[in-house]
Amino acid sequence: MALKQQLHQRQVQKLILAPALQQAIKLLPMTNLDLIEVIDAELSENPMLEIKEETSEQEQDSDVDSKENEGKIEDFLNEQIGEKDQDFEKYFHEYFDDGFRSLSINKKEAPVLENFVSKDRTLWDHLDWQANLTFYKEKEKEIARNIIGNINEDGYLISSVEEIAKVLDVSIGEVERIREKIKRFDPISIGSLTLQEAMLTQLEYLKIDDEVIQKIISDYLPLLEKSDYALLGKELDLPLSDIKSRIDVIKGLNPTPGVKYSQEKTEYVVPDIIVRKEDDKLVIIIDDEGLPKLRISRFYKELLAKSSKEKSDTYPYLKEHMKKAFWFLRSLDQRNQTIYKVAKYIVNRQKDFLEKGLEYIKPLTLMELAEEIGVHESTVGRVVANKHMLTSRGTFSLKYFFHKSLTGDYGEEISSLRVKEHIKKLVEKEERNDPLSDIEIESILSKENFRIARRTVAKYRKQLKIPPSHVRKRKYLMEVTE
Secondary structure (H helix, E strand, O other): OOOOOOOOOOOOOOOOOOHHHHHHHHHOOOOHHHHHHHHHHHHHHOOOEEEOOOOOHHHHHHHHHHHHHHHHHHHHHHHHHOHHHHHHHHHHHOOOOOOOEEEOOOOOOOOOHHHOOOOOOOHHHHHHHHHHHHOOOHHHHHHHHHHHHOEOOOOEEOOOHHHHHHHHOOOHHHHHHHHHHHOOOOOOOOOEOOHHHHHHHHHHHOOOOOHHHHHHHHHOHHHHHOOOHHHHHHHHOOOHHHHHHHHHHHHOOOOOHHHHHOOOOOOOOOOOEEEEEEOOEEEEEEEOOOOOOEEEOHHHHHHHHHHHHHOOOOHHHHHHHHHHHHHHHHHHHHHHHHHHHHHHHHHHHOHHHHHHOHHHOOOEOHHHHHHHHOOOHHHHHHHHOOOEEEEOOEEEEHHHHOEOEEEOOOOOEEEHHHHHHHHHHHHHHOOOOOOOOHHHHHHHHHHOOOOOOHHHHHHHHHHOOOOOHHHHHHHHHHHHOO
């Protein structure tokens, strides 16, 4: 069969997002810090945009006079955008209520933080420093650098000794000799291959010569993890009191020696939404502190109008950038409006929770909110991502308010957060020598109008990081054993 080229015409439907709509969607999940970077980039690329500085009283009066011409300016911008974009422009005019308030403070220049904050030394920097003081031969330094480079943040060697020896073309014994010296670096047991090796190295450094402790670490760590102290005592033929004293020593060892130099720091959350109570009403404020206020440059507006009349060569360039600036401002405004409407619905839905506490929180899903405010579910998902709300009860991630519902005995919807809180309180108040099992917790909850299965109780208990009843009982017995 011969191959030949032919032309065919067919009609298909495709979903194509205009660049301006893509930009509007991209801005939704951004935090204020991310948005500042985007705004700075847009300011540097688009001469049509400028920062709206604080003005004097005379300039404010002038601004009031100039507002009379806003209708003409808007018509002019629409004319420059072109008729083909009018449908998309209508999308931006479908705004929500204009009742949102913003908290803005003028952006002031501040000294560069890096001039005052020193960089913390990493684990690998600390180990390299010790290696340079320990090893003098170039080959030994090379082996040490390779070992240190394969140590993870917890302090364990993630490559085998054989792999390192093969890469460097040296003997396994030579790599092992260097590794043994590195294990005596600070922190002790760094570069160990297993948890048992790390803990035994620490025992040796602390000069704790106890065969029972060494045997527990070498052979019975699984029983220790399960808190099965009775079986551990039976295996070692020792009373619980002797087992307890050994376990106290083991608890003093460090299972992750590298964490001491971890770069993980406390992350401080800057709320995007502030909810305050004013005159017995909850007021929602969009916190745009630090965000520069933008406007279209009047100079370039006049220049565009002039070049349009004169048919200047700069007209296409100015028109294109005016169009981009116009859509960027609309996208920013649309972002604030969308965030405000999502926050408004959450506050109205969770008003009892904000005023009375967790017992009154109500279930909420992305789909429910999306249907109520008339947007797609994915839009709500983008809005709640990385956003936080400051309330009188603390700062919450917007995702905190979205959780599944359970049905009570009378058909009402109950939040899963309420169920988890009840489980937590039941465990806190239980008799420690006779802890509640999942079946008993299920029975108690059913009497309190929480219809929930045992497997759901177990799932929520695990999410709360509460161990099973038999483990809780073993830990209690160890605590009371003399």
